[in-house]
Amino acid sequence: AQSVTQPDIHITVSEGASLELRCNYSYGATPYLFWYVQSPGQGLQLLLKYFSGDTLVQGIKGFEAEFKRSQSSFNLRKPSVHWSDAAEYFCAVGPWDTGKLIFGQGTTLQVKP
């Protein structure tokens, strides 16, 4: 079955510390992968996407993600977290032709001052 798993429901980090949010997927075809961020009561904003090519992709707000086919993972990273990064983060995977995305359950990030 096609699925996306974000193993960490809630993560707390100190401001200035590094961050890694995990995403594992199960997908039968070539995956197209996305990370989105959601602030409370709002819609989702795209952080970055991976289609092909370089497996390390850069996104907005200083985020990056690395695609590892052998591990079926697409983990999101940031070297130094800011208080404004506190939000919910969603990993998503989809096919190339329909735009139908499968979302993970989300990871809520809390940032300690």
Add this chain to the structure above:
Amino acid sequence: DGGITQSPKYLFRKEGQNVTLSCEQNLNHDAMYWYRQDPGQGLRLIYYSQIVNDFQKGDIAEGYSVSREKKESFPLTVTSAQKNPTAFYLCASSIRTGTGGIGRDSNQPQHFGDGTRLSIL
């Protein structure tokens, strides 16, 4: 500025009542989507439309209906058959996918509205 507008922001439904959530976009996108978001479950696809006058069911279409009479608009009706409608509903749009084969124009990122929160009275 281009974007997606969802209205209303908050909506209340009485038992046995149908309600319609509005979604309008001025991004000139062909594809539009409706998602339902429940705590701890991420987003689940209700319906999607790749072009005007055509739409397909997503994973949880039962109790919902849509129409796509105009490119800019993709309203979602939550019918009385939907027994647990309390949720946060998100509309999204994207450039039409799959028209150029696998490659850079495939599965374009979706742009999201700010959502409608539906509750039962």
